[in-house]
Amino acid sequence: MKNYHQILTVIFLMFYHGINAQIFFTDESSNSGINVICGNTYIGNGITFYDYDNDGWDDITIGSVGGDPIRFFKNINGFFVQQTINISDNDFHNRQANWVDIDNDGDNDLFLTSDSNGNRLFENLGNMIMQEITSTCGMMTDIFPYFGASWGDYNNDGFLDVFISVRDLDIPNILYKNNGDKTFTLVNSQVGLLNSGYMSFCSAFIDYDNDGDQDIYVSNDKQGIPNLLYRNNGDETFTEVAQSAGAALSIDAMSVTVDDLNSDGWLDIYITNDDSPSVLLMNNKDGTFTDVADFAQVTFNSIGWGAVFLDADNDMDLDLYVSGDTDGSNPLYLSSAFYRNRSNGTFQLEVDATVNDFAESYSNAIGDSDNDGYPEIVVNNNNHNNIFLWKNNTTQNNNWLKVKLEGTLSNRNGVGSFIEISINGEKQYRYTLIGEGYLSQNSGTEIFGLGTSSIVDYVKVKWLSGLEDIFYNVSPNQTLNIVEGSSPLSSKEYDLRKFSYFPNPVENILTLNALSNNINNIVIFNMLGQEVMQLQPNSLNSELDMSSLQTGTYFVKVTVANETKTIRVVKQ
Secondary structure, three states, rough: OOOOOOOOHHHHHHHHHHHOOOOOOOEEEOOOOOOOOOOOOOOOOOEEEEEOOOOOOOOOOOOOOOOOOOOEEEEEEEEEEEEOOOOOOOOOOOOEEEEOOOOOOOEEEEEEEEOOOEEEEEEEOOOOOOEOOOOOOOOOOOOOOOEEEEEOOOOOOOOOEOOOOOOOOOOEEEEEOOOOOOEEOOHHHHOOOOOOOOEEEEEEOOOOOOOOOOOEEEEEOOOOOOEEEEOOOOOOOEEEOOOHOOOOOOOOOOEEEOOOOOOOOOOOOEOOOEEOEEEEEEOOOOOOEEOOHHOOOOOOOOOOEEEEEOOOOOOOOOOEEEEEOOOOOOOOOOOEEEEOOOOOOEEEEEEOOOOOOOEEEEEEEEOOOOOOOOOEEEEEEOOOOOEEEEEEEEOOOEEEEEEEOOOOOOOOOOOOEEEEEOOOOOEEEEEEEEEEEOOOOOOOOOEEEEEEEHHHHHHEEEOOOOEEEEOOOOOOOOEEEOOOOOEOOOOHHHHOOOOOEOOEEEEEEEEEOOOOOOOOEEEEEOOOOOOOEOOOOOOOOEEOOOOOOEEEEEEEEEEEEOEEEEEEEEOO
C-alpha cells in the first residue's frame, strides 16, 4: 500500500510539472554580452535593471568589490555593451545604485551608497554626461555603513526624497528631504524618525494604508531588533507603528519586496530571512498585516537575500524569485527558488525554472531585456565567474501590457503611483518604487500579464498628487506611456480625490482638507450605523473635534463639491 501511494504521488507530481512546465529561464549573460566578475564582497553588491538613458531598453548597472569599478551595461536591442560613464574615481566599493530624476528635468541622475567610502550623487547634465554634486547637495560626507536607499515623496511636493539604511547599532537611518534645487536637508528630527541605530539593510516607500501618502518600511538585520514601519501622518511627520501593525519582525531581515500579491488593491511585503523561514506579510486592509508565508509555501528555509515578484508567464498572477548565498553544494539549503503562483494563495516550488542556478547570490532585479513583454531576472553573484541574466524562454501563449509613467504634478519618475487595470472585472495593481528588494532597482516600466485576453477594459493611474488618469479599451502587447494629466477623471471625481485627512488614529482633533472646494457637510456614524455628529463647516481646512466621542471606530461621511466620500477613523 505504501508503494502504491508513492507511485500515485510521483505520477501526480509528474503530471503537475508537465502541465505547468512552460515557465523556463536560461542564463544568457555571456551570450548577451555580459562578462563580469564582481568579486568576493561580504554580504554582496547591488544590481539595477533600469533604463538609465531613457531609450526604451532596460540597462544593467552592477556593483562590485572595492578596487573594481561599478559596471554599466547599455542595452542595444537586447544585446548589452559595457559603457564607460564619466564618474570620477570609479573604483570604490558601492552597495546600491539608484537611477532617479532628482530635479524633474527628464533625465536620470545617479545615487550610490557605500559602507566604506560614503555616498555619492551625480547629476545628469544631459546625454549621460555626469557631474558629481556630492559636496554641494547638502548630504553628509561621513563614512557610515550605508546600505540600501529608497526614494519616495513623503511630503507630496513633487520632488523625490531618499531614505538611507544604516547597518549600525549606534547610527540611525537617515531621511533627506529634496529641496527641489538639487540640494537635500536632513529631516530626521523634524519628521519624527527614531534616533537609535537598527542594523538596517533596506527599506521601501509604500502606501500600506491607502491614504494617499507614502509610509516607510525598514528591514533590520538582527534578531531582537524588530523591523520598523513609519506611518505617514499626512503633515510631514511619521509615527512608528510596526508593533501595532503586526510588522515588527524580529528576524535576520534582509529585503523589502513590495507588491499586491492577491490583487485586492492593498500592498503586501515579502521579507527574506537568514537560515530561518522568510516572511510574507499579507495586508489585512485595516492597517495591519498577517504572516502567511507558511500557508503560501514561500518560507524558503535557506539563507535568503534578494527577492522579486514577477508574472513570469503573464497568466495574471505574480510569481516569486528568491536568491540565497549558498552555491548548492549543501543539500539542506536552497541556492535559490522560483515559486510559481497557483492562483489560490499558495505557490509551487519550480525546481527547473532556472536551471543550474547555483551561486552565492544577494541582489536581484527584474526588467525586460528584449522588449517582448516577458520579464527577465538579473542576479549579482558573489565570487562567481559572471552575473546571471535569466532570459525568460517561457512559451509565449499569453498577452501582456507594459506601462511607463511620467509625472507632471507628481515627481517625474511617477514613483508612488498605483496602476490599476481591469479585465472583465478582474483587477491587477502595481505600485511604483525606486530602491527595493535587497540593494536593487527594478525596471521603471511595469509589466502586466493579461492571459489570453484581447482587450484591457481600462488602465487607471492614481498619482501621488491625487490626480487620476484613466484609459479605456486598451489593446494588449504594447507599451503604454502615460503622462500625468493626459486623460483625467471628471473634475468632480478629481476634487473628491484631492480630499485628505490626518491623523488617523485620532485623539481629539481630526483635520480635513479639501484643496480645491469647500467641505459642504460632515456626518459621523458609529459602527452600528447610528449618527453621532453632524457639522457644516463650509471651510477649505476643517478641524473636526472628536474629543466628545468614545474610543472606537467611526465612519465619517464628507461631502465635497456635491460628491460624498466616507472614511473610517479610529478614535483613541
